[in-house]
Each structure stands twice: as structure tokens, then as C-alpha cells.
Amino acid sequence: MIHRNIGKALVAGVLFVAGASAAQAEDPIKIGAVLSVTGPASYLGDPELKTLETYVKKINDEGGVLGRKLQLVHYDDGTQAAKANSFAKRLIESDRVDALIGGTTTGATMAMVPLAEKAEVPFVSLAGAIVVIDPVKKWVFKTPHTDRMAAEKVFEDMKKRGITKVGLLSDTGGFGQSGYKEAKQVVGNYGITLVAEETYNPSDTDMTAQLTKINGAPGVEAVFVFGFGQGAAIVTRNYGQLNMRIPLYQSHGVASNEFVTLSGKSAEGVRMPTPALLVADALPADDPQKSTVVSYNETYRNIYKSDPSTFGGYAYDALALIVDAIKRAGSTDKAKVRDALEQTGGFVGTTGVFNMSPTDHMGLDLTAFRMAEVRNGTWKLLD
Amino acid sequence: MLADFLQFLFSGITVGAAYALAALGFTIIYNTSGVINFAQGEFIMLGGMLSAALIATGVPMYLAIALAIVATGAVGLIIEKFAIEPAKNADVITLIIITIGAALIIRGLVQVFLGKGTHSLPPFSGDQPVAFLGATLLPQSFWVLGVSFVIVVLLGWFFGATTFGKAMLATSYNKMASRLVGINTKVILLLSFGLSAILGAAGGAILAPITLTSYDIGIMLGLKGFVAAVLGGMGSGVGVVAGGLILGVAEAMTAGYLSSSYKDAVPFVLILLILFVRPNGLFGPPSSERV
Numbered sequence: 319m320i321h322r323n324i325g326k327a328l329v330a331g332v333l334f335v336a337g338a339s340a341a342q343a344e345d346p347i348k349i350g351a352v353l354s355v356t357g358p359a360s361y362l363g364d365p366e367l368k369t370l371e372t373y374v375k376k377i378n379d380e381g382g383v384l385g386r387k388l389q390l391v392h393y394d395d396g397t398q399a400a401k402a403n404s405f406a407k408r409l410i411e412s413d414r415v416d417a418l419i420g421g422t423t424t425g426a427t428m429a430m431v432p433l434a435e436k437a438e439v440p441f442v443s444l445a446g447a448i449v450v451i452d453p454v455k456k457w458v459f460k461t462p463h464t465d466r467m468a469a470e471k472v473f474e475d476m477k478k479r480g481i482t483k484v485g486l487l488s489d490t491g492g493f494g495q496s497g498y499k500e501a502k503q504v505v506g507n508y509g510i511t512l513v514a515e516e517t518y519n520p521s522d523t524d525m526t527a528q529l530t531k532i533n534g535a536p537g538v539e540a541v542f543v544f545g546f547g548q549g550a551a552i553v554t555r556n557y558g559q560l561n562m563r564i565p566l567y568q569s570h571g572v573a574s575n576e577f578v579t580l581s582g583k584s585a586e587g588v589r590m591p592t593p594a595l596l597v598a599d600a601l602p603a604d605d606p607q608k609s610t611v612v613s614y615n616e617t618y619r620n621i622y623k624s625d626p627s628t629f630g631g632y633a634y635d636a637l638a639l640i641v642d643a644i645k646r647a648g649s650t651d652k653a654k655v656r657d658a659l660e661q662t663g664g665f666v667g668t669t670g671v672f673n674m675s676p677t678d679h680m681g682l683d684l685t686a687f688r689m690a691e692v693r694n695g696t697w698k699l700l701d
Numbered sequence: 702m703l704a705d706f707l708q709f710l711f712s713g714i715t716v717g718a719a720y721a722l723a724a725l726g727f728t729i730i731y732n733t734s735g736v737i738n739f740a741q742g743e744f745i746m747l748g749g750m751l752s753a754a755l756i757a758t759g760v761p762m763y764l765a766i767a768l769a770i771v772a773t774g775a776v777g778l779i780i781e782k783f784a785i786e787p788a789k790n791a792d793v794i795t796l797i798i799i800t801i802g803a804a805l806i807i808r809g810l811v812q813v814f815l816g817k818g819t820h821s822l823p824p825f826s827g828d829q830p831v832a833f834l835g836a837t838l839l840p841q842s843f844w845v846l847g848v849s850f851v852i853v854v855l856l857g858w859f860f861g862a863t864t865f866g867k868a869m870l871a872t873s874y875n876k877m878a879s880r881l882v883g884i885n886t887k888v889i890l891l892l893s894f895g896l897s898a899i900l901g902a903a904g905g906a907i908l909a910p911i912t913l914t915s916y917d918i919g920i921m922l923g924l925k926g927f928v929a930a931v932l933g934g935m936g937s938g939v940g941v942v943a944g945g946l947i948l949g950v951a952e953a954m955t956a957g958y959l960s961s962s963y964k965d966a967v968p969f970v971l972i973l974l975i976l977f978v979r980p981n982g983l984f985g986p987p988s989s990e991r992v
Contacts, residue, residue, distance in 0.1 A: 527708065
């Protein structure tokens, strides 16, 4: 009798323990995201969210991470930094996420940073500005390359061609002004001087006046435009209209097929730094990033029937870096995941090859940008 | 030096012609109701965006533009019928606010259904720039100027010589009296929105090869067009075209000779000056109270 009861108790106990561990195995890994899906930065936040949703589902379909499913908890900050702060708080305190992704904009990221630092949650930002990781913050990482790197890449190419006098034309929006500041800071390192500095409003429809002025600057050997969207395309068309002979450089802001279509034949010969993602098809087969970016592009295109953007790529990299770190840490212990993130080495993302270190929480170098030239309406890689 | 000056001038004319074309759209509705239609910029945007979308589906360019103009005209009628007419007893300020609401709705719908990308239309007469003493101008700019001129002449004839146009003017001066002499003011208002929308859409299609087009281009064109209209004198066809060209050239000269950083301040300085000196615009009637 007694033996039988003990037996029952044992069976029950074993079942209980097994049930508990099964429940634990099914407890999802929570990834929290605060993105600007609406508002002025929606063209960045929208593909970011789409990318995260697609890949969380994909990873789960393939069996999850460490035998556990991923769960994405996301909030839309409407491109308002104050909201990003309160959503980050909610993710940390009530959703109890294992890692944070987000801050589509630099403002939103900086509003989230103090919370992540205080709660000690690994945080991978999708914002461009260098302030996110300089100075280094223990729990904060980022995936996008900086505007400074784009400027450096351009000046590097100019130096190779022996260009020393450059006219800079930047838009008066946030992107152009950040680029203007960074370009001015690094231009001296390449022995290049800016002989003209002009601006245009992103919604302007004719920039021949500015270009004429730059063209007339003494000794000018090249034009560097820091802008994006239709403004930068109109600059290129005006450059063609004026039949300017000096080389035209654009920033990574225009690296899209739309730019080539809009600029028409004026785009011929225009050079720009571009992330691998946008020139996926032009990459040589032995490029380390080739398979990653081609597969990302195909996945995105198949589901959303629209062209992928670098912004979605930033989100892909953030998620992939976190998943990789969790795998290497062997758990979701926050301190271990953070350490693993910091030790990331040779990790191939869509933006570049990440080599993090205690002093570099972005881990990208100038090879993350490819110098491309438009030839016959398509991209030709220069290096 | 001369080549530079000419290039600044041509740049100003290119931009100014766009402002002028946008400004002309304000005239019809203003002349009938005293309402400044802030959805005018969206009519321009619709003309360009619908044309681009239709061309992308394989419709020949001129047919696409014609369809886009008709569709935008319908949008104008719908706005009047379902947003302006129900509020017929409201004062002008309320109606103006309604047009801002209509503009937001149009912009939002286009953003959702036609996307946030930028599109272009092929230029009507090629893209080989016309060179003149070392400066260049795109042939499309002549189209814009030419069409603006034709519209000015047509509007002058319409409001000055046709019964219908005179009925429109009468409606704006005194709605009640107009009704008493047998003018159907309801129909007049409805048609004024339709006509404005058609005018805006035609402008949008002609401008698209230069300015490119996207869901948010109406904000800029509407605003600058409004400044041009105030500058030249609301309601006067010749005035608003002159206003647009003056504004464009002033911007380009500032960018060329002063600094492009000051360029964006030009419209606001001009509009302040004109409101101080000639509140009815350069070509507007001398200041007098409407009775």
C-alpha cells in the first residue's frame, strides 16, 4: 500500500517537474521594440517593423532560439521622443522584455538610453547619429552606419582621384545638416578644402542657382551633395541641365533605384557610398555580405511587394545580433547577453560585418559602405 | 558674370512659373466665394500623382493626364458637395478651415493608396536644355509659362465676357442679391470647385517633369502659390502670375548673390512688405470695403 502511494507520489512529482520544465521551455523570449511607425519618420519605422515581424515569425517557424519562441512586443512612438521614453519604460517594467530594439530616430533612442542603462537591459538602437555610441554606454549598441562614415567614404574616393577642392551642397533638413556638420569635421583629414558651402530646402524644385554658384567657386574640382529623396534627384537633373563637367558625389541618402529613375541620364557618372543591401545584385558572388543581403531582399519583396530599404536592414541586423548573442550566451541572462553582444565578431549583417568591442558598440568600419557609380542606368561597384 | 545672372534668372523663372500656375488655381474659388482653398495644392499633387500612377499601369501619357484631370475635377466636386455645401451658412473662415481638412484627407489617402515614393513624368518636348548666352533653361519651363499665359487669358475672358463668369463674380459680391436676380449660387460654387480642381490637376501634370511629384508636394506648391497670389493680388489672373514670377526670381537671386541659407526667408519678407504697403497685392484693386 505504502509503496504504491510512494510510487504514485513519485509519478506525480516527476510529472510536475516535467510539466514545469516544459512550461519554462515554452516561455517565449521577449524582444521589445519602440519604433516610429507613424509620423514624420514613418518611412524609416514602417519597414523596420515589417522586418521585425517577418523575421520573428521566420525564426519561430524554424524552431525559435534555444528551443524557445521569440515574442515581439512593439509600440509606435509616432516619431515623438517623449513617447519613446514612456514606451521603453513600459517594455522594461510591465512587459519585462529580455532585450530592447528601437529608437528609430536619434531623439527617440536618446530618450530610451537612460532607462535601458538603469534597468540593465541590452539595447540595440536603429538610429544614425554617432552620439548613440560615442561615448560608449554599457548596455547600448547600434546597427546603422553614421553620416560621418558616409562623408569619410566620399572624401576617401576623392583623395584617390586627386581632388582637393570641393563644393558642398546640403539640404536644410535634419539629414543634410547632420551630414554637413560631419563632413566639415572630417574633410581636413583628407587634405580637402571646402571652397563653397550651399544649402537647399528639401522641397525646392530648382537648384541651378546654387549649382551655378558652386561651379563658379575658384578652383572647385567636385560637388558633394548631402541630401535624399526628390531634392537630391532634382539637384542631379539640374547638374545635367547645366552640363557641369566636375564630378558629382551624392551621399548614401540617395542610394536607391528610385534615384536613378528620377534623375534620368543626368545620373550617369554620379558616385555615392552605398550599403551592400541596395546593390545586392551588383555584388560579386564572393562578397561576404552577398548571401545575407540577397536573402533579406527576397524575403522582404516576397511578403510586402515593395523594395526593401536600408532602414529595414538596420532592424534585421539588430534582431539578428541579439539572437546571435543569446545563442552564444546560452541563456537570456541580460548581463551574459550584453557581454556576448560586445564580443560579436565577424558577424555578417545587411549593413556590414560587425566587430564589436568594449570601445566600439557599432562595430562597423568603412567597408560597410561600397563606392558605387551609376553607369547605363544601373549600379557599378568601384571597390 | 552675365551667364551667372541669366542662370539665376532662369532658375527663378522655372520656379516662379510653378508658383504662378499654383497661384492661378486659387483665383476661381476666391472670385466666387472669397474662400482661399487650401486644398488647391492637393489638386496639383493629384494631377501629377494620378498621371504618374496611370502611366505606370501602361496608359499612354496624354490619355493618363486627361484621365487624371477629370478624376481630380470629380474630387473637387465631391469636396464642394459633401464638405463645403453642408456648411453653406458658415462664414468664410470656417470654410477655409474645411478646405484644410479636405487637404489633409486627400494627402492621407494618396499616401496610403499611391505610396510615399517620388515619381516623375517624361517632359513633353524632350529634356535637352535650351542654352542662351551660357545659361540654360528646360523646354518644360516654356510649357509651364505658356500654359499659365493661356490660363490667364481664358480666365480674363471667362470672368469678363461670359454670363457664367459674371454670375460667379456676382455670387462672391453678394450671394443673396445674386439669388434674387436668378443665379443658382449652389451650382456656381459647385462648378468653381470643379474648375479649380481641373486647373490644379492640369498644372500638376505640367509641373511634374520639373518638380517631380509625391504625396506631399502639394504642401509646398500650395503655400508658395498662396504667397504668390497674395503678392500679386488675389483674384487677378495677371497679378498672381506676376506675383509667382517675382517670388521665384527673388528667391533665386537671393540664393545666387546673397546665400542660399537666406532663400527660404524671401517669401515671408515679401509677404510682410506687401501686406504693409499694398494689402490688396501689387495688381489688386485699391483698398476698399466690399459691399
